Amino acid sequence: xxxxxxxxxxxxxxxxxxxxxxxxxxxxxxxxxxxxxxxxxxxxxxxxxxxxxxxxxxxxxxxxxxxxxxxxxxxxxxxxxxxxxxxxxxxxxxxxxxxxxxxxxxxxxxxxxxxx
Amino acid sequence: xxxxxxxxxxxxxxxxxxxxxxxxxxxxxxxxxxxxxxxxxxxxxxxxxxxxxxxxxxxxxxxxxxxxxxxxxxxxxxxxxxxxxxxxxxxxxxxxxxxxxxxxxxx
Numbered sequence: 001x002x003x004x005x006x007x008x009x010x011x012x013x014x015x016x017x018x019x020x021x022x023x024x025x026x027x028x029x030x031x032x033x034x035x036x037x038x039x040x041x042x043x044x045x046x047x048x049x050x051x052x053x054x055x056x057x058x059x060x061x062x063x064x065x066x067x068x069x070x071x072x073x074x075x076x077x078x079x080x081x082x083x084x085x086x087x088x089x090x091x092x093x094x095x096x097x098x099x100x101x102x103x104x105x106x107x108x109x110x111x112x113x114x115x116x
Numbered sequence: 117x118x119x120x121x122x123x124x125x126x127x128x129x130x131x132x133x134x135x136x137x138x139x140x141x142x143x144x145x146x147x148x149x150x151x152x153x154x155x156x157x158x159x160x161x162x163x164x165x166x167x168x169x170x171x172x173x174x175x176x177x178x179x180x181x182x183x184x185x186x187x188x189x190x191x192x193x194x195x196x197x198x199x200x201x202x203x204x205x206x207x208x209x210x211x212x213x214x215x216x217x218x219x220x221x222x223x
Contacts, residue, residue, distance in 0.1 A: 035212075037160075045152070045160060045203050047212040059210035062117070095159055101207045102150045102165035109159060 002026040002105045004096050009110030016086050020110050022079040022096030030054070030074040033099040036081050038092035039109075046092075049081065050099055064090075086114045118142050118206050122215030128223040135191040137218045139204035144184050148208035151180055151189045154217075155200045163202075164189065194220075 008020040022034070036048040049060045049070040058070050069082040079096050091114045097103035119142040129135050139149065147167045152160040162171045164180035167187060177192040191198055199222055204215040 037214075044217040045154070045205075045214040047205070047210075047214060050210065050212070061211045099207075101148060102162055103152070103160070103205075104162050104165075104171070106159035106161075 002098075004098070004105055004107035006094060006096055006107045006110035009094065009112045011113045011115065012086055013116055014087060014114055016114070017082070017084045018086065018112060019080055019082045020094050020112065022081075022107055024077045024079065024096075027098075027105075029072075029077040034070075034072060034079045035097045035099040035103060036070060036079075037095045037097055037103070037106075038090075039095070040089070040092045043092075048094070051079070083112070086112075088114050090114050117211055118145065118208065118213050120204055120206055120213045120215040122204055122218055124218060125216060126219040126221060128221050129194050130223045131194055131196055133194045133223075135194050135198075135220060137189045137202055137204075137220075139182075139187045139189070139215050141185045141187075141206055141208075145206045145208035147183075148206055149180075149182065149187045150205045150207060151178075152203045152205065153198075153200045154203065160203065191220075 003025045005023045012018045035050040051058045051070045067085045071080045093109040095109045096107045098105045121140045149167045151164040154160040168180045179190045181188050201217045201219045
């Protein structure tokens with residue numbers, strides 16, 4: 001059974017940093033592109049970033065480029081999102097999802113709240 | 117960046133109704149168009165990928181169509197468990213934009 005389990009969310013002050021993780025199991029993690037998608041409270045889905053299966057290629061939404069960094073450890077079957085210079089508008093549930101041309105599997109998400 | 121305009125933003129329908137949701141891309145996206153269903157407090161679920169391919173396990177009352185810039189999700193006979201929010205997404209080129217969502221509510 002495919003499982004994606006996010007962790008690391010929490011409350012952080014504006015300007016602060018946080019790293020969220022996504023532990024994968026039940027599939028060959030190293031074969032898949034992986035993505036982060038976020039959803040602010042009561043709002044729609046917003047794609048954040050993606051990383052190629054071998055980590056050689058990354059892409060970002062304009063709103064996070066230069067502040068967020070996506071990475072992966074294929075030996076640990078884990079995806080990461082390092083978030084720096086956090087703003088109130090980054091408050092959201094962060095989901096990891098498998099990718100290629102569609103997000104077949106999703107985690108349950110981890111809530112990141114940016115507030116003073 | 118590609119913009120995805122989804123309509124309507126909400127609709128009210130009854131069990132048994134036929135429901136159609138549209139998604140328009142700001143430029144041609146070939147067949148890189150997916151549809152997701154999301155229920156409150158849950159992660160999204162893939163329904164349709166590549167415009168019209170039904171994801172495994174998804175009921176056949178869901179179908180997708182379209183080409184170029186205009187796409188449609190159809191629920192042929194609305195069931196109680198289909199009341200949810202639906203999103204389209206293009207995966208033609210990053211950023212991989214989602215539509216604004218369509219909330220399907222009970223009439």
